[in-house]
Amino acid sequence: MSSRKIVIVGAGNVAFHLTRALLENTLNVVQIFNRTLEKAQDLANNYNIKYTDKISEIEKADIYIICTSDKAIPEISYYIPFEDCLVVHTSGATPITALKGKYRKGVFYPLQTFSKNKNIKYDEIPFLVEAENINDQNELISLGKRISEEVYVMPYEKRLPVHMSAVWASNFTNHLYYIAGEICKKQGIPFNILVPLIKETVDKIQNNMSPFEAQTGPAKRQDEEIINKHLQILESDPxxxxxxxxxxxxxxxxxxYHD
Amino acid sequence: MSSRKIVIVGAGNVAFHLTRALLENTLNVVQIFNRTLEKAQDLANNYNIKYTDKISEIEKADIYIICTSDKAIPEISYYIPFEDCLVVHTSGATPITALKGKYRKGVFYPLQTFSKNKNIKYDEIPFLVEAENINDQNELISLGKRISEEVYVMPYEKRLPVHMSAVWASNFTNHLYYIAGEICKKQGIPFNILVPLIKETVDKIQNNMSPFEAQTGPAKRQDEEIINKHLQILESDPxxxxxxxxxxxxxxxxxxYHD
Structure with missing residues (x-):
């Protein structure tokens, strides 16, 4: 596995963290390919690896990992000129068929939220993998296991709803933190006042409490009086x-809880 | 402060944790009063303190902390027969005027989510306090500071919106975890697959990233294609x-992000 040459396609948040996760586990990332050269350079220079924005300069490798936006997958995957290689995308919501080329195809989806300049425990990331044949599937399982304990084989039909559940569990909850912060801000209270509460809410479900058991608050108690007080505040909100x-x-x- | 006698009124989750937080900080909880005797007994026996369900047996104390549901505050506060004492409730969404009696009045609201059998770091809980006079306000600040670093004087007009923000940041996010878990369950995938993602989402905002900066996902990128795929799954949901x-x-x- 360590001898396999890997090219990373893309230079955004997923590319940034996946490159680091691979290199930290002594995997052989040989090149970053990205259509904006500066971004490829930024990422590659961190690790002294090669980079390019030219299709003609893409290196021959064993595995290409496409870390672009979902929309860009068909076009960019089409540029990979080699056939004897495995090309995977990293999208939870995109079928394997979005990859347009004559190579072998697969999916290597890390179920995580990535922000630049934020360290992550890579060994806890669940990787959801899929491939067209069993050898490539095993290859992707091995690759995932080099980084993390959690590797699942999962076809698109399951991966898409799981991806959606991740939107609820992460993107949506983060936006609710934002709204909560805006409500506090209006009162001159800093967001930080909510952080111990937010930590504890998550700590419960990390400690084997199910979200069903962990629920508290006026809606669970069906306390109409408090609910109406809150709605009154929001009613006057533009x-x-x-x-x-x-x-x-x-x-x-x-x-x-009450049906 | 340690010599002040404290009576806890109620025996639910808030009473359970507040009693423990007070005793761990060597404060003098002398009695639990609760209208269901068994629950008072359960709580009191943990610490070998007195308990009662009879109004006539309520002990004379310096501070009474009402930890009942919000609805019960007017009635139960009316039963406290003493005048030379401070009676506080612990509700974020209830004005001080809900306390019905001739004693001095205040509020001692812990901004936290409490579940029984779940340990909490009490020293991180923000306490929002209010009192009718400055002496009692100082008394409540001292009481809060015995437990935690974070004590804020906050009147009802601010406390209510902050309480609402806590509903968004904790009750609502926990319910979104529940929904996410249900979506996974439908695919035969355990909720645990989402836990590293949930942890990381919170870890970002604990590490001084604002929720505004921390946002990721299809809605932030305005990726209509993925959004529509997700909505299609939900459309068929009863x-x-x-x-x-x-x-x-x-x-x-x-x-x-796009307006």
Whole structure:
């Protein structure tokens, strides 16, 4: 596995972290290919590896890992000129068929949220892998296992809903933190006042409490009086989406515990 | 402060943790009063303190901390027969005037989510306090500081919106974990696959990234194709609230980054 040559395609957050995760586990990343040269250079220079923005300069390798936006996968995958190689994308929401080329194809999806300049424990990332044949599937399992304990073989039909669940569990909850922070800000209270609460909410479900058991609050108790007080505050908010979101999540919690 | 006698009114999750937090910091909890005797007994026996369900047996104390549901505060506070004492409730969403009696009044609101059988770092809990006079306010600040670093004087007009922000940051996010878990369950995938992602989402904002900076995902990128794939999955879900919630939160994220 360590001898396999790997080329990273893309230079965004996923490329940044995946390159680091691979190199930290002594895997052989030989080149970064990205259509904006500066970004490829930024990433490659961290590790003294080669980089290019020219299709004609893409190195021959064993595995190409496409870390671009989902939309760019068909076009960029089409540029990889080799056939005797495995090309994978890293998207949770994209079928294997988005890869356009004569090479062998697969998916290597890390179920994680990546921000630059934020360290992550790579060995906890679940990798969801898929390939067209069993050899490549085993290859991707081995690759995942070099980084993390958690590697799952998962076809698109399952990966897409799991990807959506990740949107709920991460993107949406983060946006609710943002809204909570905006509500505090309006009162001159810093967001930090909420951090111990947020930590504890997550700490519960890390400690083998299910979200169902861990639920607290006025909606769970069906405390209409408090719910209405909150809705009154939101009613006067010009951002009426928040009023609607409050109502619907509250309704959903009440349905979960009182139906 | 340590010599002050404290009576806890109520025996639910808040009473359980506040009693423990007070005793661990060598404060003098003398009695648990609760209308269901068994629950008072359960709590009191952990610490070998007195308990009662009879109004006539409520001990004379310096501070009474009412930890009941918000709805029960007016009635139960009315039963406290003493005048030369400070009675506080622990509700974020209830004004001080909900306390019905001739004693001095205050609020001692711990901004945290409490589940029984789940240890909490009490020294990180923000306490939001309020009192009718400056002496009692100082008394409550001292009491809070015995447990935690974070004590804020905050009147009802600010406490209520901050309480609401806590509902967004904790109750609502926990419910989104529940929904995410249900989506995975439908695919035969255990909720645990999401835990590293959830941890990392919170780890970002604990590490001085604002939720605004930490946001990732299809809504932030305004990736309509993925959003529509997700909505298609939810459309066929008989629980149509989820479809609506997905749409509204996505709309709210897009508005935040693309308006």
């Amino acid at each position: 951002n009426s989406t928040r009023y609607q979101i409050y109502k619907l999540i509250t309704e959903s919690i009440i349905k979960t | 629980n149509s609230t989820r479809y609506q919630i997905y749409k509204l939160i996505t709309e709210s994220i897009i508005k935040t």
